[in-house]
Amino acid sequence: xxxxxxPDIHITVSEGASLELRCNYSYGATPYxxxxxxxxxxxxxxxxxxxxGDTLVQGIKGFEAEFKRSQSSFNxxxxxxxxxxxxxxxxxxxxxxxxxxYQLTFGKGTKxxxxx
Amino acid sequence: GAVVSQHPSWVICKSxxxxxxxxxxxxxxATTMFWYRQFPKQSLMLMATSNEGSKAxxxxxxxxxxxxxxxxxxxxxxxxxxxxxxxxxxxxxCSGRPGLAGGGALYEQFFGPGTRLTVL
Numbered sequence: 001x002x003x004x005x006x007p008d009i010h011i012t013v014s015e016g017a018s019l020e021l022r023c024n025y026s027y028g029a030t031p032y033x034x035x036x037x038x039x040x041x042x043x044x045x046x047x048x049x050x051x052x053g054d055t056l057v058q059g060i061k062g063f064e065a066e067f068k069r070s071q072s073s074f075n076x077x078x079x080x081x082x083x084x085x086x087x088x089x090x091x092x093x094x095x096x097x098x099x100x101x102y103q104l105t106f107g108k109g110t111k112x113x114x115x116x
Numbered sequence: 117g118a119v120v121s122q123h124p125s126w127v128i129c130k131s132x133x134x135x136x137x138x139x140x141x142x143x144x145x146a147t148t149m150f151w152y153r154q155f156p157k158q159s160l161m162l163m164a165t166s167n168e169g170s171k172a173x174x175x176x177x178x179x180x181x182x183x184x185x186x187x188x189x190x191x192x193x194x195x196x197x198x199x200x201x202x203x204x205x206x207x208x209x210c211s212g213r214p215g216l217a218g219g220g221a222l223y224e225q226f227f228g229p230g231t232r233l234t235v236l
Binding site: 032036041042043044045046049051090094101102103104105106107108109111 | 120122150157158159160162165173207209211213223224225226227228229230232
């Protein structure tokens, strides 16, 4: 079965600083990878996704992520963080379960705090 | 992007009552809908997967008689929490997947804004 690990529970950065959120996955084949952002009390918004092709993917709000097969990683980056980026970030892997159904498996999330 | 709505946004009910949560895909046909549960400061846990016109498939540990899911049309799925108890209090999020039949990418899901359930 697939799994997702986000090693950092909480990260604090200063506004304007760069950001990298880590994500590692476990899956036997090439997975479909996603990053979502969740503001308090809200649903999930898709930041970016990787299905195939170029391993560096661009998303909304200035985010990008790089798929590294050798490291089973899909880290999220942003060169300059804005105060409005403070939220919870979830990495997810889409894959087929043992029962043959396609589903998303989420990491536990990383809470991002931004210092003005 | 595709839009999914949920109603109500939040609900408070007494223990022992039943609560229905609606999930609608507003501008696409969701051949598959998913229901997730999220506890405070935790990740989303998949509860069940439903395909339009079929019975839902529940994840291990989820009581199908307690969490009734109906996916009667391509734009509407409902989750009914029957005989709710305080331990059912949680944030419930649905998502819809168009799939190839729905004209969308097979592997994309679009999430609703969530429903906060509080059982007193």
